[in-house]
Amino acid sequence: MAEEKLPAWNELPPGAVILEPGSSEKRYTGDWRIFRPVLNQDKCIRCLLCWVYCPDDAFYFEDEPYVTSKGRKYKFSLKINYDHCKGCGICVEECPVNAIDFVEEVK
Template sequence: MASGGSGWRTLPPGGIIVEPGSSLRYKTGTWRVMRPIINQDKCVRCRMCWVYCPDAAIIETDEEYVDSKGRRWNRTYKVNYDYCKGCGICAEECPVNAIEMVPEVK
């Protein structure tokens, strides 16, 4: 691991990366032009957006959700806007069109 000193001396030997999954500290959400919004009432929890998302930016949780028709779901899908690059694959592949792409407005 890194030893004392400054600059290149702080690097581990061989320049290896010792922390797995360190790219989580790099937020790719700033790339986004279009923002996906999941309509929780329309969503049928088929898991396809979660499977297809190349950035693992769809989060699956065990949160319960009761929709307007009174149907109870034991899974909920949310978008992690820290990493979503806004490619729109989820909206394109959603079988019930529950995901809408809206322009980012700042």
């Protein structure tokens, strides 16, 4: 049997380098998750910090108007794409009004 030839160090692809913007859209990291962020539409003030900080571009907007229990009106709702959310918890930490709960993932 022929011996497998391993690549030399300078033939390896670069690691920990983002080679193109938006490449996280092509990765489905949802099955990494052990905790799940759950967004509370009523508490959310639509500041979009979670959308800015999410490393996996998991937040998206839906043209779904929402009126909070206190009567505040929003023209859109914010959703989480769980195919992309890896459960890192950054959004939970960054939300200024604690509108995202972090609950144990049940599969």
